[in-house]
Amino acid sequence: MWVAGMGGMGTALSLARQGFTNINVWEQAPYLDEVGAGINIPPNLGRILTRWGVMDICKAEGVAIQVANVHDCETDEVLTATNYSEYMRQEYGHPFITVHRSALQKSLVRGALDSGRVTLHLDQVISEYDFENTRLLVRDDEEGELVWVDADLIICADGIKSKARAALLEQQGIKDEVESTGQAAYRIMVRKSLAANDPELLPFFTQAQSHRWIGERRHVMGYPIEAGDLFNIPTSQPDGNFVEEDEWTAMGDKDTMLETFADFCPRVKKLLALVPQYEVLEWRLRVHKPLPSWCDGHIALVGDACHPTLPHLAQGAAQAIEDAVALGIILSRIKSRDQIPAALKVYQKIRKPRADWAVVTADENSKHLHLKRADRDAWVADLRAALPEGEEEKVVIDRLGSRETHDRLFRYDIALETEQHFSKLFAEELMAGEA
Ligand SMILES: Cc1cc2nc3c(=O)[nH]c(=O)nc-3n(C[C@H](O)[C@H](O)[C@H](O)COP(=O)(O)OP(=O)(O)OC[C@H]3O[C@@H](n4cnc5c(N)ncnc54)[C@H](O)[C@@H]3O)c2cc1C
Missing domain, CATH: 3.50.50.60 (FAD/NAD(P)-binding domain)
Structure with missing residues (x-):
């Protein structure tokens, strides 16, 4: 029971x-x-x-994810792209699904x-x-x-x-x-119909790929769900918007959310701007x-x-x-x-x-x-240097x-x-x- x-x-x-x-x-x-x-x-x-x-x-x-991308948050440059397509099934017998x-x-x-x-x-x-x-x-x-x-x-x-x-x-x-981790997360989503006319954003829904844009003390993640009809966007940012110590979740403010990621690349900002005004939920990230x-x-x-x-x-x-x-x-x-x-x-x-x-x-x-x-950059350079010659591209961030x-x-x-x-x-x- x-x-x-x-x-x-x-x-x-x-x-x-x-x-x-x-x-x-x-x-x-x-x-x-x-x-x-x-x-x-x-x-x-x-x-x-x-x-x-x-x-x-x-x-x-x-959605069975085919590629997992990690991008620099400001330039949108792909830092690493891990191919999941056949590999997950072959190695582990099951796809990675969102x-x-x-x-x-x-x-x-x-x-x-x-x-x-x-x-x-x-x-x-x-x-x-x-x-x-x-x-x-x-x-x-x-x-x-x-x-x-x-x-x-x-x-x-x-x-x-x-x-x-x-x-x-x-x-x-x-x-x-x-324990407080000092981090909070927005759990936000964008529906495909809102991005249907934007050739830059549409691939987020139609391609089975996950994305993580990383930056100092923050990142924005994104992956399609509901057979590609929704793009789910969990983020991580410093926990600064909660007033009460025992607050766990709060209805976030969209302007504050956009401000938090104001230095991210234009593609991410355009996506975040599509999040409906009253669907910005913020969670405090805590552990034990x-x-x-x-x-x-x-x-x-x-x-x-x-x-x-x-x-x-x-x-x-x-x-x-x-x-x-x-x-x-x-x-x-x-x-x-x-x-x-x-x-x-x-x-x-x-x-x-x-x-x-x-x-x-x-x-x-x-x-x-x-x-x-x-x-x-310094950490990645060290990681690359530790890899055998010719395998530097296998670096994992x-x-x-x-x-x-x-x-x-x-x-x-x-x-x-x-x-x-x-x-x-x-x-x-x-x-x-x-x-
Ligand atoms: C409302 C909600 C939304 C979530 N959304 C996401 C998400 O979008 N993405 C994600 O990755 N994770 C999400 N999580 C967390 C995720 O479900 C868990 O981290 C993970 O699945 C582990 O599951 P769990 O059963 O340990 O905890 P949970 O899934 O959190 O389940 C705990 C359950 O216990 C119930 N409960 C708690 N106290 C009592 C009580 N005293 N009496 C009766 N029932 C009680 C809660 O209502 C809840 O249903 C969410 C959790 C909740 C509760």
């Missing part, structure tokens, strides 16, 4: 596929809407969705509900966790009723602002401190120090609740759903309810090192992407386009890893419990 979202619905589906029943998901949103903007389905996530038989919507509504977040959500919700084993309770807020007795206090927002719900296991996938994480850390005597523990007794955290990340490695959803796969397999292998605590420790052992690495790498990536031009990152992230099969390591790790946990 747990809270919804990508990690929550993914875990529900994963458990349903392993044969579990009476799976309940509580979600505070009153209905599932087209909230959010673009999200990435890299090959490590595509492999899972395909195996689960829920890739159809994302395939139909998404979709609207709602397409991924629909896929997971449909898969979970079609299993007949999952009940989704919308408009229900988890207002308190009683970890000792494995129960949740659920508030029905419409009726205003408060009800305690008992469970065998509670999986908390309540996102970056997780209350469950705070409660878990409090039990361990640790204060929950979400790696947690000492993701679980306690019959409680486990999943997704952004335990490894919130900067978006610069495009792994937020993929890492949450890898958690879901690992949990499904691990829980299907235990024999009784009293083995749940040991099983959850195995989940943490398998998942935490990889998820923590993705968080750190996304952070490092932003540091390099946001260098001053002169510093970037954006870790998202690097072969090394791809091998580490996309070749990895979480289901295989979990199957391979479960027995040994579980035996160790059982022995440690008896000692």
Whole structure:
């Protein structure tokens, strides 16, 4: 039993596929809407969705990226262009797809509900966790009723602002401190019809390419979604527009947004000028120090609740759903309810090192992407000098386009890893419990 979202619905589906029943998901949103903007389905996530038989919507509504470009923000010069077309399929078995977040959500919700084993309770807020007795206090927002719900296991996938994480850390005597990164992001989009008469902008919609224009302390990213009908533009800039300390998102001001990127090349500025006036949403980018523990007794955290990340490695959803796969397999292998605590420790052992690495790498990536031009030139010159003669062009500026990152992230099969390591790790946990 747990809270919804990508990690929550993914875990529900994963458990349903392993044969579990009476799976309940509580979600505070009153209905599932087209909230959010673009999200990435890299090959490590595509492999899972395909195996689960829920890739159809994302395939139909998404765009398989063929080339990932990194540009200088002022000159528009292409600094690196990584060809994804055949390479992603050949090397990792799946394309790199970009979709609207709602397409991924629909896929997971449909898969979970079609299993007949999952009940989704919308408009229900988890207002308190009683970890000792494995129960949740659920508030029905419409009726205003408060009800305690008992469970065998509670999986908390309540996102970056997780209350469950705070409660878990409090039990361990640790204060929950979400860290400011000093960065914020606009999540904005332009519809193709607005650019239809502009031959300079139209290729953004018709060519399956992603673009990242980098500059000092800022970048603008862009890729098509909704089968090329929308161009999704996530940005990164210094966090300077939020007034209240605990503000997370705000309706941004379009003029301020345009001013933030005023020194970017004319093509980007023309694109940004097309963003509808009242659709400039700004998010504060926050992370959390790696947690000492993701679980306690019959409680486990999943997704952004335990490894919130900067978006610069495009792994937020993929890492949450890898958690879901690992949990499904691990829980299907235990024999009784009293083995749940040991099983959850195995989940943490398998998942935490990889998820923590993705968080750190996304952070490092932003540091390099946001260098001053002169510093970037010096850094790139050093990188080139370190490459063998004749291979200088293979220099990588954006870790998202690097072969090394791809091998580490996309070749990895979480289901295989979990199957391979479960027995040994579980035996160790059982022995440690008896000692
Ligand atoms: C509204 C929204 C829009 C987003 N848009 C984008 C986007 O455009 N691009 C992108 O890359 N990432 C986006 N994200 C983040 C992205 O979904 C996650 O980083 C990633 O998928 C990991 O998923 P998660 O399940 O851990 O967290 P999330 O997807 O954030 O899911 C957490 C869920 O828990 C629910 N919840 C939280 N607290 C409670 C409570 N007390 N009771 C009941 N329910 C609760 C939330 O409503 C949410 O549905 C968005 C997240 C949200 C919530």
